[in-house]
Amino acid sequence: MSASMQASPTILLPQLPPKTLVGIDLITFTSTANFHGIRDLPNGWHFLYTGTTESLSLRSGAWFYVGDITGAQHGYKKLALVPQQQKTSAQSGPEIFIWKWNTDTESLASLRSDNDSDTQEAMRYKANLGAIWQSGGLFQFRSRVPKSNTTDTAQSEVTQIDDDDETETSGRADWRRLTDCITPNVLTRIIGPPNIDVDSCSRWMVTSASTAGCDADNIPGLDPQRVDEDGVPRTTGEQERDLWFLPIDLKYTWPDGAIGRERTEAAQDRSWALGNLIHRLSRSVHPVTGEPSFDEEQAEKDFLGEVQFAFLMVLTMMNYSCLQQWKRMLELVLTCRSAIVDREPFMAEFLALLLRQLQRCDDVEGGLFEMDGDDGGEFLRDLLKKFRRLVYQVVESDSTSRVKDELTKVEKWLKEEYDWELTHEVFVKRGMVRLEDGEEVELDMEDNDEDEETGEYAPMVVDSGETML
Template sequence: MPPSLSPSPTLLTPLLPPKTLVGIDLVTFTSTPQFHGIRDLPNGWHFLYTGTTESLSLRCGGWFYVGDTSALENDISDGAVASRSSEHPGPEVFVWKWDSDSEILAPLKGGNVVEKQEAMRYKANLGAIWQSGGLFRYRSRVSSTPGGGRRVAAQDEYDEEDEEEGRRDWAGLTNHLFPRLLSRIVGQPDIDVGGRPRWMVTSASTAGRDTEHIPGLSSPGREYAEGATESEFSFLPIDLKRTWREGAIGRERTEAAQDRSWALGDLINRYGDTGRDRSGEAQILGELQFTFLMVLTLMNYSCLQQWKRLLGLLLTCRTAIKDRELFFRDVLKLLLLQLQRCDDLEGGFFEVDSDEGGEFLRKLLIKFSMYVGEIVGGEESAVKTELARLEDWVKSEFGWELQPEPIVRRGMLQLEDGEQVEMEISGNEDEETGEYAPLVVDLDEGGTADDDVDMGVHMR
């Protein structure tokens, strides 16, 4: 893929200090004195972030979109983001200037004449920067050096086939993102001098439920450059201890605790557009993508917790597997792609908050595989096809066996004195049968059973 011979979408980073950690999508590198921006940005979503060091430092970044946003304009509430028009002819040029006080890249907003003139000056100097080699070409992945580590951004050689695969991966990891979703989760975006939005996220951004509140201390949000304030995440509300409708009792409540399809449907209905079921499903898929990528790039703890909560809901549904076949096909396809990119995070994706690795996911997938077998059976199903691909990959890469081996339930056992007795196993932990089956109990009126439900004990 030869370098572009004409102006292309470009992001300028004036005043960025050398030796700053820079990340663009799935690639990270250390800036050099010659680095002034990135050219040849492909159309679609991008996430640019920086950190003062490669580890143990706050990472700050922003989501932005390259291309004509007219197709996305309907997703913006209150017309917060305008589409490109003839007012902005020529290639897109984003100007994100380094703020030395807050140590982040912030877009020039053009709120006054000085900022507008500054933006025009940077753009007018674009040709000179290009000719001097200060603009590095966008790449979707960086090869490792023979001795280990990452190549610096100044090296332009790359394998075309490898590059195209990386771009396909990034597109598959972001194809359910849209402006209204980002505004719901992050808050309203900053608008730059060209009328283009940026949604800011940091490694310290968090949702209220994941924040440790200390009496007497408040956290109204951290102030950043030009008055920007970091807001709390507004994730989809998922309560895995209460997955039944208000007023449900008896068998209905017990079944909703074992099969979370009702909770999934309720979430889709509440956050989707009226009469457009797929729009609610898109909210879930988009949030699944957002949370995963914020862990992969920023190591954001709160996003990891929400990613796990989303999977905890999705992979414990039964009837929805058939009722929402295309949705679950998309979930499994996305999950496989996410797992294939887990190694992009140094130290391991599953090690961000604990030493259990991916054990929580392995258990969820084992149960989900069993549910698919029960619900779909021998029928043809897009869900079953995608699950088979996922099962093959996790078995070869992680050694996970999602299909439990048959267990001998009945047989003869020889005792020490030589006597033989017939024994039968009534159930095991994974099947939730026998002694592991959920217990239905009577509770006095007004009592709560949230803690019991979490342990498999359900009210009647």
């Protein structure tokens, strides 16, 4: 390789068929006959995936990390989950990630370190890297596709360069903010142990058909052999199903043994269910003493990491199970009342993340809200309306609150982009309407029953069968 061609982290994709859909992070493109890989990868998390066509085909891909992967971890207990042979930036030479096309599965596969043939093949590809570069076969990494400019003036060309630089900087910042809570521990817990390639780098593989047990038709719930005594999926052992999400049962959000008012309050305010899930997720065993310990701050970050993972697998892979988990996590958090104060930093960060995700919703083919027949996002709109009411009930009008500040940003953006109105008071919930023949009828909003405690939400007297003496 010549001096002008400075080595940089590179993905090599030998034998990739032309017209294959290729995606990395937030961009997608169709490969050409001369496309052999991507160079100049920035440090941090990346997700590479392919599909035989742009739509209606199985997509497969993997998460991998460029640079020292220990920088993507938090806390001593996470280090044990990273393979000891994981390559770090302290080693000499740029990182070269080689993915060979598997014609049988029509997907990319890593060259394995335990295969001598793969090792020799990797050496040949690396030795030929300079020739591939000179032939123009390496695509320079871009975090976003810049806008086209059809003008030919010199000033316009200068402006276009500036716009491209600004777009690239913004795109990389977006991706970092969408993945800043993802760790090797989060990926291993959800997907299972990573594959180790010929250069001792970890890759967490996933497909658009990957499914969690709670979303499978023939599996009613989590496999007890794959969860610990607290119900949190384990990170060791053989993977029996594809995805192991945090268990969220929105129909059972109260502690065991709760009755009467306690159960009613826990069903209306799911703060206990959220706190219980985070507490169980925070549990770990000290590697030396064997004593249990709890780190709820890290557990909250891991919870947000799963929200990030689920959303990005919808964005890139259109994975149905990930969409269901994303919606479950949204509904759990946005129906919490006391957590607005008790877990203020977490709730504020959750809303900030939600806003970043909503700003990318249109990247999904056909729109994210239409994937699940969500009627233009009615599910999320109703959740945010109720959550806004909770926030203004809990937080006094003259008080400062990070949750209220972040919610205001979400509310403002949704009003500008989708013309959503989250304030209940601006709607007429019940009123008289005059028909064409002069008859007047009373109409009521469909989602007004819960607020007014009418319909299926109306209180009722139940005969307990007990006789009062």
